[in-house]
Amino acid sequence: MxxxxxxxxxxxxxAEGNFDQEVTGLTYDSRQVRAGQIFFxxxxxxxxxxxxxxxxxxxxxxxxxxxxKRTWPQGVTxxxxxxxxxxxxxxxxHFYGQPSRRMRMVGVTGTNGxxxxxxxxxxILSAAGLEPGVIGTINYRYRGRQLPxxxxxxxxxxxxxxxxxxxxxxxxxxxxxxxxxALVQERVRGIDFDVGLFTxxxxxxxxxxxxxxxxxxxxxxxxxxxxKASAKPRKAAVIxxxxxxxxxxxxxxxxxxxxxxxxxxxxHWDIHPLELQSDVAGLRGRxxxxxxQLDFSSPLIGAANxxxxxxxxxxxxxxxxxxxxxxxxxxxxxxxxxxLEKVENDRGVSVLVDYAHTPDALExxxxxxxxxxxxxxxxxFGCGGDRxxxxxxxxxxxxxxxxxxxxxxxxxxxxxxxLRILAEIEDGIQSMxxxxxxGDNPQAQRGYWVEKDRRAAIRIGLxxxxxxxxxxxxxxxxxxxxxxxxxxxxxxxxxxxxxxxxRISST
Numbered sequence: 001m002x003x004x005x006x007x008x009x010x011x012x013x014x015a016e017g018n019f020d021q022e023v024t025g026l027t028y029d030s031r032q033v034r035a036g037q038i039f040f041x042x043x044x045x046x047x048x049x050x051x052x053x054x055x056x057x058x059x060x061x062x063x064x065x066x067x068x069k070r071t072w073p074q075g076v077t078x079x080x081x082x083x084x085x086x087x088x089x090x091x092x093x094h095f096y097g098q099p100s101r102r103m104r105m106v107g108v109t110g111t112n113g114x115x116x117x118x119x120x121x122x123x124i125l126s127a128a129g130l131e132p133g134v135i136g137t138i139n140y141r142y143r144g145r146q147l148p149x150x151x152x153x154x155x156x157x158x159x160x161x162x163x164x165x166x167x168x169x170x171x172x173x174x175x176x177x178x179x180x181x182a183l184v185q186e187r188v189r190g191i192d193f194d195v196g197l198f199t200x201x202x203x204x205x206x207x208x209x210x211x212x213x214x215x216x217x218x219x220x221x222x223x224x225x226x227x228k229a230s231a232k233p234r235k236a237a238v239i240x241x242x243x244x245x246x247x248x249x250x251x252x253x254x255x256x257x258x259x260x261x262x263x264x265x266x267x268h269w270d271i272h273p274l275e276l277q278s279d280v281a282g283l284r285g286r287x288x289x290x291x292x293q294l295d296f297s298s299p300l301i302g303a304a305n306x307x308x309x310x311x312x313x314x315x316x317x318x319x320x321x322x323x324x325x326x327x328x329x330x331x332x333x334x335x336x337x338x339x340l341e342k343v344e345n346d347r348g349v350s351v352l353v354d355y356a357h358t359p360d361a362l363e364x365x366x367x368x369x370x371x372x373x374x375x376x377x378x379x380x381f382g383c384g385g386d387r388x389x390x391x392x393x394x395x396x397x398x399x400x401x402x403x404x405x406x407x408x409x410x411x412x413x414x415x416x417x418x419l420r421i422l423a424e425i426e427d428g429i430q431s432m433x434x435x436x437x438x439g440d441n442p443q444a445q446r447g448y449w450v451e452k453d454r455r456a457a458i459r460i461g462l463x464x465x466x467x468x469x470x471x472x473x474x475x476x477x478x479x480x481x482x483x484x485x486x487x488x489x490x491x492x493x494x495x496x497x498x499x500x501x502x503r504i505s506s507t
Contacts, residue, residue, distance in 0.1 A: 001095070003038070003063055003077065009090040010081060017077025021062045026095055026157055028088060035060030038079075040088045043067060049084070065091075089156035089189025096164040100192045101231060103163070104130060104173035106315055107188065109222045110199025110240070112361040113308050114152070114177040116300070117199060119336045120312035121175045124329030128321050133166040135159065136177035138337055138478050143169040153182030156189055163191075180218040183226070192230040195318045196222045197238040197311050201245040202360030216245050220252060228256055236261060238314035240307060241269050261290070261318060263310040271310045271317075278302070280350070280372045289313055294323045296330050301340055302368025304361075338477025340365065343497045346505065348467035353493045355477025357384065357411070359394040362474060366402035374468035376404040376445065380461045381474040382454070383425055385416030385483075392421065396428025403472075405464060406434065406448035409457030411475045412483040418452045426450060454482065454491065459500045473497060 004019035024036030030052035033039055039056035041049035041064060050068050057064070063077035067084045081087045093100070106121055108114045118136045125132035133142030135154070140147040140162060153159070153176065166174060178188055201216055223237050235258050240246045242264035253260055263271035267288075274293065276285035282299040283306055298309060309330055316326035335341060343351040350373065356365045362381065370377055379399050383392045399406045408425055410418045435447040444464070451457040458473060465471050473493045476482075482491035 006038075006091050006094060007079070009094055010083075010087050012087075013080040013082070015077075015079045017063060017079075019077070021077065023062060023095070026088070026092055028155065028157065030055040030059070033059040033061050036062045038063050038065060038091070040065045040084050041067065042084050042088065083186065085156070085186035086189050089160075089186050089191075091190075092157045092160040093190025096160040098190075098192070099160070099163040099167040100174070100190075103167060103171060104195075104319060105191060105193045105230075105232075106173070106175040106195045106197065107178045107191075107193050107222050107226070108175065108197045108199065108311075109178045109180070109183070109219050110197075111202045111358060112356075112364070113199035113304065113311070115355070116305065116308045116336045116339050117197060117311050118175045118177050120308055120330060120333055121197075121315050123333040124312055124316050124321065124326050125173045125175065127329035127332060128316075128319075128325045130173040131171050133163075133171040133174045134176075135162065135174065142166045142171050142174075145169070151182075152177050152179040153187050156187045159187060160190060178222055180215060183221040184218045188222075188226055191226065192232050193222075193227045193235065194230070194232050195236050195238060195315050196227040197315055198223070198240060198243075198246055198249055199307070199311060200240050200243040200360070202358055216248070219245075220249055223249065223253055223258065224256065227258060235259065236318035238263065238311055238318060240264060240311060242266065259318065261314040263289075263307070263314050271314050273306065273310075276306070278306070278371075283309065287313055289317050292317075292323060294327055296327050298330050299334050300336070301372065302365065304364045304368055305340075338479070338494070340369070341477070341494060343494055343501070345501045347465070347501065349462070349465045350470040351462070351465075351473070351497055351501070352470065353473045353477060353497065354475075355479075356381075356474045357476075359391050359398055362395055363398045363402065365472065365474065366398065369470055369472055370402060373470035375466065376469045377402070378405040378407065378461050378465055378469060378471045379403040379474060380407040380409060380457050380471065382409045382411035382457075383421055383475075384412045385414035385418070385421055387414075389424060392424040393428030393431070396425040397431055398428075400429040400432035400434050400448065404446055405444060405461075407457045407461045407464075408448060408450045409454045410452050410482070411454075413485075414483050415485055422450055422452060454493075455496050455500070458493065458496050459503075462497065462500050462504060 003021045026038050028040040028042045033056045039061040065079045072078050108117050115137050122132045137152045139149045237258050238261045241262035262269040271289040274286045284297040287294045338355045341353045356362045437447045461471050480492040481488045
């Protein structure tokens with residue numbers, strides 16, 4: 001396709017050059033430029049793509065999309081635009097043939113629950129025979145293939161390339177986790193969504209967003225901007241309405257023409273439980289959704305997973321899937337990696353690994369597992385470095401309030417001093433009056449330890465646990481690494497817990 005085909009896709013400002021050139025590819029990485037490709041000078045947080053224009057031209061770029069107004073060299077094709085990232089998304093969709101228009105597209109956003117909801121929706125789509133692909137935090141997967149996930153939502157060119165590949169291999173539907181960063185940075189521009197789902201909003205990423213209002217505005221864009229702009233004939237929003245921001249979003253969407261589905265525990269929401277049983281074996285019951293009733297059972301545990309299930313049911317309803325197909329999909333999902341994932345052992349201790357790394361997520365997961373323990377609840381957790389410092393004492397207070405014993409440790413300290421991070425969390429723990437321990441103290445009923453080495457902290461928690469206790473190892477979930485300084489080392493909470501349990505059993 002020729003360069004001039006792309007120009008009408010968005011507003012450009014006084015483009016100049018040869019627009020009859022054949023475009024062979026699109027890229028924002030000057031190191032990857034090949035002859036005939038368009039280079040997008042993307043302004044970044046650390047580097048500005050405009051600085052790498054000379055390298056892109058040297059490597060044979062057919063044209064350059066720029067945002068900065070300045071005098072550019074003659075003889076080069078320049079496409080000035082107000083928003084390079086937006087242009088990149090629209091051009092990417094066009095270059096790869098608009099694959100999202102021919103597949104069922106579901107976008108999931110919110111602070112917590114995105115991954116579990118995406119697994120549930122994937123299972124429902126699979127039960128419906130819609131051959132799903134998934135783009136999310138744990139990996140990108142489709143038709144038996146798995147690719148590593150470097151970002152929850154990749155850059156727009158990667159997204160459109162991946163959607164085209166999914167379609168080529170036979171995928172008929174895609175569920176995407178859509179991060180707030182991705183929404184602000186136009187990474188899903190050009191995607192025609194059928195359904196958008198909002199799980200909740202709580203404190204997170206305030207190292208990136210200026211305020212909670214700014215964070216909510218970013219999340220809202222999936223519905224007020226991207227879903228609204230979709231070319232699909234029927235577009236729907238599924239909103240968790242027991243979150244105050246969810247209700248605010250429902251109000252925002254009243255005059256947009258989008259179909260809305262609300263869900264929550266209260267019976268005036270479109271989707272709510274009529275009957276419910278919850279125990280260590282999972283969740284069972286009956287849901288009502290827009291005049292229909294659905295009997296369901298799931299091995300997933302806890303109130304947060306009931307919310308996730310209701311959200312996924314809403315997506316199935318928006319896509320007009322039969323109730324028995326939705327129920328089958330829910331039942332067939334046995335576990336989600338790193339989300340209340342069980343570590344089997346013969347000690348009579350329940351050991352669960354979870355990704356909870358925000359105040360709200362930690363509070364919900366502790367509230368969910370508290371009724372499942374016969375004796376004490378032990379929580380191993382920490383907070384990441386180079387991130388929002390304000391949430392650290394909040395998480396310390398929550399862990400101390402809802403646990404019997406807390407083992408405070410490092411998460412991904414990155415370039416921060418691990419001891420400073422731990423001290424800031426400890427402020428919250430001490431506000432609850434807990435006593436600090438040294439040694440294992442297996443008989444202790446209330447108190448906490450501080451151990452910056454994560455393996456040693458997990459060992460303390462497992463050694464202190466006795467039959468009937470429950471140990472929650474929170475914060476990293478499915479992650480198989482830890483970032484110390486600028487070095488990434490292999491570290492998987494699940495592996496470490498199994499190894500330490502084995503050592504305890506052998507001694």
